[in-house]
Amino acid sequence: MTVDREVRSETDPPTGPDPASEPVSRATLLAYAVVAALLVGWVLFGWLVQRQGIVDSLGEGLGAAFTLLLIVSVVGSIRRHRRHE
Numbered sequence: 128m129t130v131d132r133e134v135r136s137e138t139d140p141p142t143g144p145d146p147a148s149e150p151v152s153r154a155t156l157l158a159y160a161v162v163a164a165l166l167v168g169w170v171l172f173g174w175l176v177q178r179q180g181i182v183d184s185l186g187e188g189l190g191a192a193f194t195l196l197l198i199v200s201v202v203g204s205i206r207r208h209r210r211h212e
Contacts, residue, residue: 162195166188166191166192167188169184169187169188169191170184170185170187170188171184172184173187173188
């Protein structure tokens with residue numbers, strides 16, 4: 128008697144619902160809007176109040192934005208890894 132089993136390699140993507148096709152929650156959209164407003168405020172504060180120049184202010188704002196994106200990416204990867212274990 129033989130039993131058919133599906134053999135999957137470790138490199139095969141997991142089956143199930145695609146997380147990219149799930150809708151984005153309102154809380155997430157609100158968080159994006161708040162972060163964007165804070166970053167724009169940061170750029171304007173540096174440029175207009177501290178008078179450090181628009182290029183320097185934009186550099187600080189973009190640096191902060193990329194740092195936040197990196198943090199979100201690492202946290203998302205950790206959460207996804209724990210969910211699939």
